[in-house]
Each structure stands twice: as C-alpha cells, then as structure tokens.
Amino acid sequence: MSSPADPAPLPSNDTTSLRQGYLSTNHKQINILLLSEVGVGKTVLLDLIANTLAARSSDAYTRYHDAANEGDPRGPTSCTRDARVYTFTSTNGVSVRILDTPGFGGGDGGAGDQDRLRQIVTRIHEQVPTIHAVFILIRGTLTRFTCRTDYSLSMITSMLPRQYLDNIALVYTSVASPFSWTFDVRSLPEALSKARYFLLDNPLPLRARLLNQKARKDTPPRALDEEEEEMLRSREADALKSLSIVFDWMNTLTPQAAKDLTSICRTAYALHMNVLQVFSPSSSSPVPVASHHSHEYPWADHVPVQPDESTDFYLGEIARLSKGYGKLSLCGAYKATLLRAVNLLEYDIARGRQYGTLPETLTASQSAVDRLKAQLDVLVRAEQIQK
Template sequence: PFLSDVESLRKGFIKTTKGHQEFTVLLVGETGTGKTAFLSFLSNVLSGNGLGHYVDKENKGNEAGGGQRQSQTNAALLYEFPSQNNVLIRILDTPGFADTRGLTQDELHTQSIAETIRDSITNVHAILILTNGTVARFGATTDYVLATLMSMFPRTLVNNIGILFTNVASSLKVNFEYDSIPKVIPRDSLNLFYVDNPLALLKHYQDRRREKRPRKEMQKMRKDVEDAEEAALDMLVDFFDWLDSVKPQPTNDIVSLYYQTQEIETKIENILSRRKTISQEQRRLVDIRTKISRAKNVYCHSNCHIECGLDFTNDSRKLIGCSAMNGQTCKECGHSYLSHSHFSVLWQEEVYGTETFTDEETKRQFDNATTNADRKRVMRETVERKLAGIQEDISNATEGVSALVEGYASLSLSGSFTSHIHTTIKLLNVNLETLRHNASPPTTIEQMEQSIAALHDKLAVLEAAA
C-alpha cells in the first residue's frame, strides 16, 4: 500500500509514517542531467502549484552560467521545501561533475559538498543520483562521475541510494542497460525512478505557443505535458514512500572520507616530490660510489672551492680550469688535480631515515685510516649508509600511505582508492583522443598528456603501498 497518492501531491501534501516530518536528500550526478530543473519541479509540487501555475524556482544567484556541458550550479547549496502539511524536505543541490572546466573544478565541487554537509547536515535519508535515461550505457564520463560519487560516500549508505533516470517517463522508455550500474550497489535493492520533467516540457510548450503553432498540434503538446505531469507525480509517490521507509544515516563518515582522501592525496604528492629529489640524490651518490671504487688514491677531504662555477663532472682533467687550481695543483690543499672531484658535497651533518651521523665522525674515521684501502672503505660505507637511509625514507612514507588507503577502502563504497583514478585516466584518454582528432593546439594536448602521466605516477605509489 502507498502512503502518498497523486491527488494529495497535487495539493502539496506528503503522507508519511507517524513522526516522520523531515527528510534530507543529496541530489548528485553528471553535468546536464537536469538536477536543477528537477529541484524546481519538486519545489512547485510541494508548494501546491498546479500545472498552470508552475513557476521557475531556480536559484539564479547560484548558477555558473556557461554552456550545456558546464555545471549550472556554482556550489553545493541546501534548500528547504516545506510541504503544505508541514513535512520538510531538505535537498542538497550539488554542482554537476565532469563539466568542461576540468578535474580541478570537480575537486572544488567535492570540497563544497563535503563542507556543506559538515556544516549543515547531520543525517541523510537518501542519495539520489540523476542520470540521462535516453543513453544506452554509461560512457567514460558517467563512469568517472559514478566512481567519484562512490568514492565520496561510505558503505553505510548503500541502501540509501536511489537512481533517477531523467528524460524518460517510465522504464519502458529507458534505453539504459542496467548492468552498467556500479556493482557496489546491490542488485536486490536497486531503487530506480523515472521522470520526464513536466516543467521542462511546459517551457517548450509555452515557447511553441508563442510561435502560434496550429491548434491541433498545440492540443497534442498540451496533452503530452499533462501526461508527463501525471507520470512525474506518480513517480514522486514512489519516491516519497521509499524515503519514508529508509533509515537515515549519520553524515560524519562522508566528511571523514573527504578528509581521508585529502590526506592520502597530500601524502602521495609529497612522496612523488620526495622521490624526484631523492632520485637525483641517489644518482649523485652512486656516481660518488663509482668514483671512489675507481680512485687509485683517496686521502684529501678539503672543501677546496665551494662556489665552483664549473658544471658537475666526473672528469678530473676538466678541473684544471677551476680558479682554485694553479696549473695542475690545487692552491687550497696543495694536491694534484687528479685527487679532486666535483661532487657538490660538503663535510656537514646530514640526516636520512632514522639514522643521524655527522661528517665530523666520518672525517675522524678517515683520518685514523692507515691505508688507502681503509680510506676508500670509510667513504664507501658513508655513501652506502646514505643510500640505505634514502630507501628507508621512501619505505616509511609508502607505509604511511598504505595504512591510510586500507582505512579508506574499509569505509568507502568504492572499496578501493585506485578505482576512481582508473576511471579518471579512462576519461582523460577519451578527451585526449578528442583533442587530437580536433587538431587542438599542441600545448593543450601536452597538458592533457601530463595530467594522465601524473595520474599514472599516483597509481605507481599506491601499487607500491599495496
């Protein structure tokens, strides 16, 4: 049995179980699926406005403008719509994902959603995902959007997710293949709804009427609008009854997931930055180790020329041109140029990993060495300690990411931090092919290639942490 009915909804009345007087819904989806238009329709229904009295209730102050593929909503905004019998419907209208402004804009949208939930919503009854019902399968863009959404929401909300197919009045008109729905949403608890927004159709009808179309054509259009309204109200009966039946869930896990994601992203970026620096240091130390192994005589540890203008070199002959040299002999230490190297290394304290050692200690060991072989051993051991410390530093940082990722996976609907990255790469590859096909400027193509490469670098860090 249904609690609500179409005639009650026409008057703006929602029938609920006793005590259920407030419901909160998160409205999410891809750009261009009609979230804002659906919100306006819902507002009219709850205000008791009949078909002939519908008004446009879109919030112009929160619109971004732009084209059809750009989100028409600037930021997440919480609306409160009281029904005519004082049932409060709270709707968080969210910006559409995957618009033409790129991934950075989606990150801002995610932040806006998380912060609005944190500040204004303690419990949520439903997450309503809007998608275009006329599209046969989810493409790369929709896959990306759904992966983004699944990464934002915790497992506790799995039974509170509904999918609203727009631009279709019933399941008979849906072209969509249901096996495209993310597997994380149980098939035995799919909550599917369909709407061909009568408010959008009414606008088209009014435009045609101003064009003074033939009367018979206008009568048919009017009938189509009325049928769409009837079907949409019938859908709302199902939707409000479902809303009344679900158990509201606290939103603290949504906020927690967002901050976990930010912490993981920050640590990954730090690791990538550190790896770049460390890679250069490793190459330098390996070069030093090789030079030590090849050296016939090692005994000078003077910083002869700290501000040397020569480029880095392993060729001692090139050091004859250094201003510290007087011919083939160093003016600072008195040794031959053959005893010198251009390492860009000072005798000073350095810290790697958990071990701290000073070059003063290395110098003491070096000075106490009685043979050239011992001196080479001291220098080689110093380099090896530094190389081992670098590796320990990387390992410790990677282990920190691993623990965070495991915690995230146990909480998130996506079940994996990498799944969102994979779908993002898939989307960017599609966009890259489009850019190439359209003969876009080389700089634009290069930027897209760099974005894809950066995501592959992130995956490499996560795979190492697994």
C-alpha cells in the first residue's frame, strides 16, 4: 500500500535573494494591511519593503510613499492622512500590495478615529478582496504600557475578525536586538497574546536622522563617514534577515476574505447608529438615520436601522447586534473600545490642565467624554434587556 506523497516544501527566503529583490513565494500577489498607533513606523516599513523588492540598498533609498499624503510629524494627529493602497513588484514579478493607514490614538484624543477606521474599511472594500497578512506595529522600546497604546490596540482588534488571528503578526519596531526589546508582552490584549511576533529595526529612519543631524551641524552638509555606513549596512542586513523570516511566515498562511472584516464593521456601524437613536448628543430626540451620511461608506449601504421606533425597540436591536458582534470581533465586547476611548480622553484632559491647554479645547474634550459615557449607558441598558 503506497503512502501519500510528502507535500512540496514551502518556498524559503534569505538575505542574499532579498538583496536582489527576489521574493520566494507561491503567491503571485500578496496583500498586506498595516495598522498601528500613530507614529510607530508603518510608512517607513512600507518604504523598506518597496526598496527591498526593487533591490535598492539603504544608501540608494528612494521614497515610495506619497509625501503629499503625509502630515507634519510634529503635529498632534497621524502623519498619514488617508488610507492608501500601494503596489510594488519584486524583481521576479511578485506583486505586493500594501494598505498604509492613518495611525490611531493621535493628539486629538481619538476624536477622528472612528472616521479613520471607516475610511480604512472603505479602502479595503473597494480595493482589497483578500488579505494575506495583517501587520500590527508596536513600538518595541516602550517601557510601560500607556492608555494610548491600550486604546489603539483596542481600536485595531475591534475591526478584525477572529478567523484572522493566524494571519496577524505583531511587528515590534526600533528593536536593534532582543536585549533592547522592552515592551511588556503581558500587557497585550488577550486576543493578541498568542499572535505571531517579529522584531524589526528599520535602517531607513536611522539613515534619515543621521543625515538630518549632519545637515543642521555642518555647512555644507557632510556625507556619512565609513563607520556610520558600516553601522547602517549591519542594520540593513539585520532588517533583511527579519524580512526574510516575515515573508517565510506569510508563505504558510491562507489568505482571508476581506468581506469578513467589512461584515464586522457593518455590524459595529449598525450598533453605533442604533445607539444614536436612543442618545443624541445634540438634542433629546433621536437622530435621523439620513444625517449619518452612510452613503460615504459603501460597505454600510444596507445597515439595518429603522427610524422612528420606540426606545425599547432600539435597545433590543443593540442587544442583538452586540451579541453578534462579540462572536465575530477579536476585541469581543463592542463597549470595550468606548471604555478605552474615555480613558484616553480623560488622560489627555488631565495632562492638558497640567500643561496649560486652551480652555475651549478642554471643554470640547470633556463634551466628548460625556457623549461617550452616555453611549456606554445605552449599551448597559441594552445588556440588561439581554439578561
């Protein structure tokens, strides 16, 4: 009796082939979703991958991202303004599509994060039918887990289906060696505690910082000396080794349908709309459905919200939708992200009072807290109905 043939070995990558822009994979196209807190390095990771696939070393670095889509890095919100899909091709013809996204938890206290999330989902709905890998970037040198990171990870897991877990990688950035990896993994949300992780030290921002320092210090600016170039070559070799491991991991994955992600976000949007039928931040009357501009989000065209019903009807719908959402989403309870948004806003308000933020800004932030707490009260009322 013959035994079945052994499966063919998976393609394997190494630093030598990646230096030549050669990507070993069985996929003709790979779709990658980049997500993170604001300012952790999604866009420079995109540039690292793009330069690698084009066989460009860090000393011949070319900026592949759209600079017009980047805001002032010193500003209070995400440097990346809009979610955007970039397509790069390796020297052996593999297409790598990367969705670069705005970061969550910016200096606006997360006020615009729901819009950012819906914009990301819209871009996925329109341009990304399948997702091979989700990279969640975390600053690997954090010495303590902040409420901003906690909130951002909650926002990210709120949009991801449970079946995506095997396709999620935590990418700890700015980690030159395991000894400089200070992030406490015990503080991760339970949903991400068993996710695959990688350590990465991107040489591109380091080169940019060195050149900027020389430009400020020297007239005319000097080129990098041999010692600095050697240090960067070493960092680049380490980064390529990390990328080879990442690409090998992606060779083991089954692509996931993007419609599962949009389905979760449609449910969350329906929850949001029903909550606002019970609570309106501007008046005591329910908010008309048409006022929420659902036409801006094509994936939400058929959100099941009925206008002019009783409060008990909406609370029942919220209870039903919350139960379904909890079964689908990695973050579990819908209200978890709202609770973390309140924590972040209250933290920013306390710091604002300490550092002299304008009173009108503090008042606006407090109003946002009050609105979120009122929405949380609605969710608690719906939970009581469910019980």
